[in-house]
Amino acid sequence: MGKYWNEEMECMEPEKMRALQDERLVKQVRHVWDNVPYYRAKMEEKGLTPDDIKGVEDLHKLPFLSKADLRDAYPFGLLAKPLSECVRIHSTSGTTGKRVVAFYTQNDIDLWNDCTARAITAAGGTKDDVLQVCYGYGLFTGGAGLDGGSHKVGCLTLPMSSGNTERQIQFMEDLGATIICCTPSYAAYIGETLKKMGKSPDDLKLKSGIFGAEPWTEEMRQEIEKSLGIKAYDIYGLTETSGPGVAFECECQKGMHINEDNFIPEIIDPDTGEPLPDGTKGELVFTSITKEAFPLLRYRTRDICVLTRGKCACGRTLVKMAKPMGRSDDMLIIRGVNVFPSQIETVLLKHSNASPNYQIVVGRENNNDTFEIRVELTEEMLGDTIRSIEEIERKIAGDMHTVLGIKAKIRLVEPNSIPRSEGKAKRVIDTRNLV
């Protein structure tokens, strides 16, 4: 097995890829028009028919889909195939409201597995590897996605799911796992546990890891690589488009290759919806051009990132996306600096196994922004001395400064003291009157 899973698609000449996308897009728009009344009405509202879409150059004419549409259309409103032809569903965690349920035909699953097989191959996986999936199995796409790709590549697959970390490590050791797949925060935790168990990476055969499903920093990558003695690869995806494998990292570790033969990416201005040129920071939008059951056109991911074209040193020609820099919907500007709650979450995850509830309080004093982050204390943060708690506040404040670029006052508060609406804490209190 070579270094590519699907060399034809991964290394295709850009002109040829564009022609393939044109053809697939035209077909997909017709499929959606014929089978999804919800989207057809949106097109009609704009005075569009499938004949108006002749290729990728017409993509910008199509209406967007957002998470709100998915909730409106729940559960079957965006389904484009009869249920009798669907073989599986997956679902989002539903923390921002009603769940999103995505449907798959067998062909959808096969194409998705092909995408994750590319990611596994890019991380050095072959049929001789032992791949441990420590993503959750179930409604979450993580477990099933990597599991499917692993089977396709022919790795011996260890379907561990998440949790029971000591057992994970035992299996890794006993069965000689060479690749692991999980969330980056869990990978970091496995690394810590390994150390606590008095073991070192030398006791394991791991060579690489594929990590995604949550934001993580370059600093976290280095820590994981060190604590597990591996090379750590990023993977990107969302339930709405399929799951992990929409984009994946190669050995260059400089951005993730988007599987453009299945998903056409666009970068738009989140405020105006206008497409932005490559290399510009904006909101990432995906159009699924091969999915049959749940084919979303122009789905707004709310992830802010940058696309880069050009042949990669790895030989792939697939367009690359940068690690998402945050979300278009919850960005704050504090003292002139863009702050994304996802960055704050990343820092807090370093100090606690589970992401603690927190609240950002922004105000204005003497023409200066005040910035406080209230963090609900978790058991592992609590000690029996004032000093130990102040030390944690100090450490979190230091890490926040490094990641955000501005200083924040960290204040630990009691568990469940941050008011919640619909079970989710209210994240931001901004008392500045800036308009």
Add this chain to the structure above:
Amino acid sequence: MSIKQLSIFAENRPGRLNNITHLLAVNGINIRAMSVADTKDFGILRLIVNDADKAVDALKEGGCAVTVSKVLAIQIPDRPGGLAAAMQVLYDNNVSVEYMYSAFISEKSEEAYLILRADSNEAAEQAFDGRYKLLTQEELLTK
């Protein structure tokens, strides 16, 4: 020979101590010793109770952040110089006290109890061995 101490995180706002002590009261927990360490924004309430495990469950159930740590409960003579002599023992053995406070455990007028956490509880235990009596978790239940 150490005993369990509960440390409870409490923000400095009205009603916090009321809430914690109420939770203990309705669960029939007897407080045997306590101390509060505080800052501008929050405090840590340290408690020795007759039934530590039950108290932890009750407090967690009630939404409190509580952690358990090991401390020593030593019996000292209740007279001038009683505490000084115990401190001298620790000093002679190179043990530092992180914090200490007095307890309500004693039923006899001539003895007092002291709750103590040292930089090394083991070293403190060794230093006291044969000189002072240390209370056990079981003894606490019946006190």
